[in-house]
Amino acid sequence: MTLTSAATFTSSRQPDPTRSVASRVLSVLDAFSGECRRLTVSDISRRTGMPLTTAHRLVGELVSWGALERDRDGRYQIGLHLWEVAVLAPRGLGLREVAMPYLEDLFAATRQHVQLAVLDGLDVVYIERISSRDAIHVHSRVGGRWPAHATGVGLVLLANAPQTAQEQALSGPLAAFTSKTIVDPGALRRMLAEVRRTGYALSDRQVTLDAVSVAAPIRNAAGEVVAALSVVVRAGAPLPGTVPAVLAAARGISLQLLRNPQGP
């Protein structure tokens, strides 16, 4: 078993080799990441594999529209206008706005990290996290991705995903982060069945050996699981009360989605 360190993990997105102009423009945006938020045109040219002149021209177009901005050192960063548009994504801020009061209540009740995530392919994407300065360190960042099988929110989302997505997760390689990460497809299949049976997931020390997460599903008006909520606690800390609290918060958000058209 090969342990994958959190620092070297990269998402499963691949650049599109058949490059239309539209996809080249969008690939410039993909050059940016959590670790690299400010890039020069040379960086962008190198990371996208496009010639310097092309990169320069497309960067100009993106700056003109506001998807990129130039900082005082002459490097480029993701621009405000892209964020203004992205804020309209129902699966991003739309969901977060509906969920926020419940996340805050759960945080006030538990004083532990509270996370909200959605499934994208075989990864979870964290939409929000409320953190406690007193609680343990977590790897996730808002907008960040993580392989679903290795997280509480991910186990909930996979367990309720369409059959094709589940089979894809069960057939592909499963990255390991600790000695407790579920990497055996049979064990994962049994875990997903257990999550469906109990209605929640307990992810035991799969990402770091000092943390456990308790997660529950959030459903939209059509009854589909569209997101998951979790609380991350120190491994070995007592759990009674945590599972009902997480389930109650998730149910509260689901009820809100019944009424709110802006959610997913």
Next chain:
Amino acid sequence: MTLTSAATFTSSRQPDPTRSVASRVLSVLDAFSGECRRLTVSDISRRTGMPLTTAHRLVGELVSWGALERDRDGRYQIGLHLWEVAVLAPRGLGLREVAMPYLEDLFAATRQHVQLAVLDGLDVVYIERISSRDAIHVHSRVGGRWPAHATGVGLVLLANAPQTAQEQALSGPLAAFTSKTIVDPGALRRMLAEVRRTGYALSDRQVTLDAVSVAAPIRNAAGEVVAALSVVVRAGAPLPGTVPAVLAAARGISLQLLRNPQGP
């Protein structure tokens, strides 16, 4: 004086008439707004002024990359992947993450709406708002825009903006929302000077006749004003304590920006 209702106000952004492919791709994203988050290809074609076939092709590219997603009714919405990239914008989420603990503390202390905004052209863009269910209604939404001259955060940002931006604001027409909105350039010039002198802005019933906002500037490591923070209270409510609290929160965020490289 013509009163502009909040419902009919539109931003000052104009579509680019010289349409490269890159700008056409980006203009599809501009078709979406706070009021219209789910659109059909026909809607997009109509709003962008491009032929249906072109709109259809570009929508396909944007779906492929994840900037748009198709909902179960066959309409398109802003996609998760656009949000994932946009989250990297230092002037969006980067700033918000640094500011959040201070916004929460200010909210806990005042139990009033707390807002965080940046300047874009002659508009403010709201990066975050923490709202109280007991407080008065506010028009702003996260990711929304408003003309700077008519808001507390906007007065702070304009007062500290480069001379050219100030002169532009002072020379253009100033939209009115209430009988108290500052629409006279001379009055605005005097107000901006007052904001610089006192170090904060009091925006008196400029957006609705029942609300007043108290705003203060947030500075980056280079001492430039990069954002503003405000508390919105009911007009006529006692203010002592609010001004020092807002100033203290803004100073706290500024200190954090000194240390934090992810901010603007």
